[in-house]
Amino acid sequence: MDASKRSFLPIPHLAKREKMNIFAAMGIRVLAFVLGMLVCGIVASLLVKDISFNWKSMKSFYYCFYEGSFTTNRKLLAYIKDLAVLLCIGLALAPAFKMRFWNTGAEGQTLVGVLAAILVNFYLGGSGNPDIALGDLPLSLIMLVAAVLAGCIWAALPALFKARFNTNETLFTLMMNYVAKYLVSFSIVRFLTNANSSGSMKSLSSGRLPVLFTQMPSIDKPGTTFKIPQSLNDYLIVGCIVLIVTVFMFVYLKYTKHGYEISVVGESTRTAKYVGISVKKVIIRTMLVSGALCGLAGWLIAQVDKSVSTESSVHGQGFTAILVAWLARFNPIFMVATAGIVVFLNKGASRIATDYSISPSLPDVFIGIVLFFIIGSEFFVNYKLKFSFAGKAEEVSK
Amino acid sequence: MKKISAVVLALVLCVSMLSFGFAEGTTVKLGVILLHDEDSTYDLNFLNAVNQVAEDLGIEVVVRKNIPESNACYEAACELADDGCNVVFADSFGHESFMLAAAKEYPEVQFCHATGTMAHTEELDNFHNAFAAIYEGRFLAGVAAGLKLNELKEAGKLKGETPLMGYVGAFTYAEVISGYTSFYLGAKSVCPDVTMKVQFTGSWYDEMGEKAAAEALINAGCDLISQHADSWGAPTACEDAGIPNVSYNGSTVGRCPNTFIVSSRIDWAPYLTYVCTQVANGEPVDTDWVGTIATASVVITDINEQAAAPGTAEYVAGVKAQLEAGTLHVFDTATFTVNGEALTTYLADVDTDAAFTADTEVIFTDENGSFFNESDPALRSAPYFDVQIDGIELLNAKF
Numbered sequence A: 001m002d003a004s005k006r007s008f009l010p011i012p013h014l015a016k017r018e019k020m021n022i023f024a025a026m027g028i029r030v031l032a033f034v035l036g037m038l039v040c041g042i043v044a045s046l047l048v049k050d051i052s053f054n055w056k057s058m059k060s061f062y063y064c065f066y067e068g069s070f071t072t073n074r075k076l077l078a079y080i081k082d083l084a085v086l087l088c089i090g091l092a093l094a095p096a097f098k099m100r101f102w103n104t105g106a107e108g109q110t111l112v113g114v115l116a117a118i119l120v121n122f123y124l125g126g127s128g129n130p131d132i133a134l135g136d137l138p139l140s141l142i143m144l145v146a147a148v149l150a151g152c153i154w155a156a157l158p159a160l161f162k163a164r165f166n167t168n169e170t171l172f173t174l175m176m177n178y179v180a181k182y183l184v185s186f187s188i189v190r191f192l193t194n195a196n197s198s199g200s201m202k203s204l205s206s207g208r209l210p211v212l213f214t215q216m217p218s219i220d221k222p223g224t225t226f227k228i229p230q231s232l233n234d235y236l237i238v239g240c241i242v243l244i245v246t247v248f249m250f251v252y253l254k255y256t257k258h259g260y261e262i263s264v265v266g267e268s269t270r271t272a273k274y275v276g277i278s279v280k281k282v283i284i285r286t287m288l289v290s291g292a293l294c295g296l297a298g299w300l301i302a303q304v305d306k307s308v309s310t311e312s313s314v315h316g317q318g319f320t321a322i323l324v325a326w327l328a329r330f331n332p333i334f335m336v337a338t339a340g341i342v343v344f345l346n347k348g349a350s351r352i353a354t355d356y357s358i359s360p361s362l363p364d365v366f367i368g369i370v371l372f373f374i375i376g377s378e379f380f381v382n383y384k385l386k387f388s389f390a391g392k393a394e395e396v397s398k
Numbered sequence B: 001m002k003k004i005s006a007v008v009l010a011l012v013l014c015v016s017m018l019s020f021g022f023a024e025g026t027t028v029k030l031g032v033i034l035l036h037d038e039d040s041t042y043d044l045n046f047l048n049a050v051n052q053v054a055e056d057l058g059i060e061v062v063v064r065k066n067i068p069e070s071n072a073c074y075e076a077a078c079e080l081a082d083d084g085c086n087v088v089f090a091d092s093f094g095h096e097s098f099m100l101a102a103a104k105e106y107p108e109v110q111f112c113h114a115t116g117t118m119a120h121t122e123e124l125d126n127f128h129n130a131f132a133a134i135y136e137g138r139f140l141a142g143v144a145a146g147l148k149l150n151e152l153k154e155a156g157k158l159k160g161e162t163p164l165m166g167y168v169g170a171f172t173y174a175e176v177i178s179g180y181t182s183f184y185l186g187a188k189s190v191c192p193d194v195t196m197k198v199q200f201t202g203s204w205y206d207e208m209g210e211k212a213a214a215e216a217l218i219n220a221g222c223d224l225i226s227q228h229a230d231s232w233g234a235p236t237a238c239e240d241a242g243i244p245n246v247s248y249n250g251s252t253v254g255r256c257p258n259t260f261i262v263s264s265r266i267d268w269a270p271y272l273t274y275v276c277t278q279v280a281n282g283e284p285v286d287t288d289w290v291g292t293i294a295t296a297s298v299v300i301t302d303i304n305e306q307a308a309a310p311g312t313a314e315y316v317a318g319v320k321a322q323l324e325a326g327t328l329h330v331f332d333t334a335t336f337t338v339n340g341e342a343l344t345t346y347l348a349d350v351d352t353d354a355a356f357t358a359d360t361e362v363i364f365t366d367e368n369g370s371f372f373n374e375s376d377p378a379l380r381s382a383p384y385f386d387v388q389i390d391g392i393e394l395l396n397a398k399f
Helices: A022-047 A055-070 A073-098 A106-124 A136-165 A169-190 A230-255 A257-267 A269-274 A279-305 A317-327 A332-355 A361-382 A390-397 B002-020 B041-057 B071-082 B093-105 B134-154 B174-190 B207-219 B233-241 B269-280 B312-325
Strands: A011-016 A215-217 A225-227 A383-388 B029-033 B060-064 B087-090 B110-114 B127-132 B164-169 B195-200 B224-228 B245-248 B260-266 B288-291 B298-300 B363-366 B369-372 B392-394
Touching (some): A022 A361, A055 A073, A055 A332, A073 A317, A073 A332, A073 B071, A106 A169, A106 A317, A136 A169, A136 A279, A230 A279, A257 A269, A269 A279, A332 B060, A361 A383, B029 B071, B041 B060, B071 B087, B087 B093, B093 B127, B127 B269, B134 B224, B134 B245, B134 B260, B164 B174, B174 B195, B207 B233, B224 B233, B233 B245
Parallel strands (some): B127 B288, B164 B224, B195 B392
Antiparallel strands (some): B260 B298
8 A cells, every 4th residue: 555645634525414303403404504505694794784794783683584484473374474475386387397307387376376366256246247246255266266277277287288298397387387477467458447657557446355364462561462364364375274274285196096106106107107107197187287376476476465566466486495495305395495495585685685785686696595505515414524634545445 | 811822722622532532642553554565666656655654654664565555465454554554544445345344443553555545435433535736737747748749849840740749558447547638738728739649558567568659659759658557667768769759657867868848646554654643643544535735745856957948947936836826627527628628527437336327426616726636535535537528539449
């Protein structure tokens, strides 16, 4: 052995991990989140003149993040609603992605859901046609049916083409997003005539959800009760509906025959064929489920926003939901946490932009940093970083 | 005498305390919702006013930028109210219905919306609309344009027999129609044989589209161009072609030193000052408020001597004094005709509804004659002048 080649410095090398303890894996992810937030603080102190790297300044910086979501009753409920909508789209994507059907069209599938619900509300709720004005509950239900159907159609088209002609689903679903967007622009001008000069719609007042929640214990004034206004009642109902969907999706993927078929098709279509699963049928059926849930998310958005807009109705959540689903490894229960983190970051970031009056693009950088750390941590969940000395490595090779 | 005045003062104090119930000198915290950020000239104009008012009155201000015209606006407005703002102001037309929803949940907070149309029909005590009589500024800019045309005519530099102006508009809405008509009437007041062509782009901000529209108008023989859209498209097209330009929303003299004549814009600082002062004193805020040239809400920039006709500044100052005094009406029905006839009666769509029903008589008469009563605070602050008068040719329409 040549002594000159011997190194006294440890040489890092990577090894694939055996299946990691779930708590250890969670620990790594939490550590990554904390590290990411820490780096945000450092970057902020370097770039923003009102923030410096000391205890007091950093404390108010991080409090700002927290303040974005949790300091008032209204913010907490808005947080729950935003989380629920994003989660619902993520849940829609989970079965498709598990099947390795790269559905990049959740944005459009959700948007047509919003559009369908708003069109129904506009024409059957008394705004577009004064002769027909249904009551809140029946109108709301028809809106739901319309939204789910629209989402299904938008998802079924690429699925049919994939199953029949083996077209590329990533491009197909992606392009359908643009079709949806322009369909909305067109509909606002052509069909939703209460549109105004800036090309946006006035909010509708018909088709309200029933009032189920009237008060809750106040979080900003402990010991008192907070009287919930109707709009926030809607937020809570949205939260409840998505909670049910989460449980349903968990059971569907884990304990049903459908769920099993999805994972087999995802692992290998040949195996699926061999065991007698009709791949075409599974693809189409799963995409219908995916589209229906996107449509449901669209309905929830329509109920809350009471209007449709090309840019801000779905606002990129169809793509953010991919991240939410993927980080949680398509596990609906974990997705609650990943959606929660993403919404927390978004709200915190916009709060920082306001409080420090900085350009809204800088907080987007913060979101990027934290997500980068969390995604990066997946590497350490899958691989082990080992250190060894050159001599030792050779001994092993002997 | 002293006794009486003391009694009167005491009475006034009692009444004011009874009727409003506010403590003297409420601390004002102003919340502002902007559609974009400072990169948009429209929002920057608001932001500058907000910063100026914050400094002048020494009040705390919270600004939320990039708030879309959706439920996000409602949430932002509620958050501002929760954060202790007692005045919440939004700057974009589409924010209105969402501001209204927030206003219903926070009756003790004043919600003020620029350019909106719904306050006078909603009848909420804490929801208000505001606009400015920008047509007065346009009229003055039109006077400057007319003087320039006269100069060209005398020098024999007109492209055609009679002076022709071109106008690049965004949409065929009342706000734009009111703008180009007042501009045309201003020019006509000094240059009686002027006519005008209008080209719409269908967008508030489309640099290439506005430039192309301006170039088309120049090629069609226009001697002077003006515009109602937010980009640099039209002014730069004019500078390239050496055609005089009357601008909007701020001076373009920096990039167009040889062709920029004058520009008009709305200054929102007087309105914000008014609202904050009313709230501080516990006084109610007007449902519809219209700033005028007399309240300094409508301002015109310095006139660019290099491009304007000699003596423009003095002449415009004289017309401005007449407007301030109220002796001159911009939409004086004696100065224009519709299909060859004078306008004696007109129903405008003042109350917003889906079918755009014309509902209110807007031809008024005072000691200075009959006039179209645009943006009367007793009716509605946002413009409703949508008459197509003789002398103006629309080349297209965009809704």
